[in-house]
Amino acid sequence: MGFAVSEDWPGNWAGDWHAALAALAWQVDLGAVDPVGEAPVDRYALADAAPQSAAAAGQARAAPAPAPREAAAAPRPAEARPDPVEAARAAAMSAQSLDDLREAMAAFPHCDLRQGARNTVFSDGSPRARLMIIGEAPGREEDLEGRPFVGRAGQLLDRMLAAIGLDRASPDAERAVYITNVLPWRPPGNREPEPAEIAMMRPFLQRHVDLADPEAIVLMGNAACAAVLEKRGILRLRGQWAEGFGRPVLPMTHPAFLLRQPHAKREAWADLLSLKARLAKA
Known part of the structure; x- marks a missing residue:
């Protein structure tokens, strides 16, 4: 009012x-x-019509223009992960000795198996041996001890080799054996090596063979055949000499299979005799 x-x-x-x-x-x-006053006043129009004070006008003139909005930064492209097979090939080829190769494999970062393994299982026996045996992967005992073929399957392998005059502990290159695996780390639960794991570690295995330079190779089981011959089906391949990594290779059933299937020992004995005859000719 x-x-x-x-x-x-x-x-x-x-x-x-x-x-x-x-x-x-x-x-x-x-x-x-x-x-x-004498005449009505529209007070809603007073704010728009009120003259701007000099101070306010000065502030308005002095106020900086709003900075233009920066363009949204383009998302950074995801860094390409190195090809583990190429990385393995480069690391393997840089090794000039078996000791170099052992260190390169132990430091290889692209295989997840090494995260859960206690040891890198590299080899056992004499690297001067005429015969090289390639198995699949370490088991529990091998992972604990850091040597291939030391569990029940390894003990059976030792008896099989002794039957044809071979011994992994022999200082004589004629009777000695050099043993390694496709994978140097134990897969969880002793599962079979996966194809990607075999492909990843194959360059290391090939370099291992080149540096050890055996006269003949025995491939124990499917994973070894897949790595060296790029074939599977050990019951079909066993006993038939082939060539892999530039050397004569003999696929044989793995000793662990023989422990589960004792009836297969007859074929394994025939393969051992074939191996003995081949070494005698060389």
Whole structure:
């Protein structure tokens, strides 16, 4: 509610300051709180029509223009993961000795099996041996001891070799045996090596053969055949001489299979006799 003071007020109180103050107090008592003039005022338009103060105008002029929004940074392309097979090939070819190769394999970062293994199982026996035996992968005992073929299957292998006059511990190169595996680390639960794992470690195995330079190789089981011959089906391949890594190779059933299937020992004995005859001719 607004109140008004004008010269038309009865008694011409406009010139009497005390009378004007009394009139104002009376109107306030009636609830009038906003003064009004002779003509109505649109107070909603006052904010737009109010002149800008000099200080405000100066601030407006001094205010910097808003910085343009930076273009969203383009997402960085994902870094290409190195090809583990190529990395293995480069690491293997850099090895000039068996000791170099052992260190390169132990440091190879692209095979997850090494994370859960206690030891890198590299080899056993004499690297000067005429015969090299390639198995599949370490088992529990091999992982603990750090040598291939030391569990029940290894003990059977030793008896099989002894039957044809060979011994992994012999200092005589003619009777000695050199033993390694396709994989130097134990797969979880002693599962079979996967194709990707075999392909990844194959360059190391090939370099191992080149550095050891055996006259003949025995491939124990499917994984060894897959790595060297790129074939599987050990029961079909066994007993048939072939060539792998530039050397004569003889696929044989793994001693672990013979422990589960004793009836297969007859064929294994025939393969051992074939191996003995081949070494005698060389």
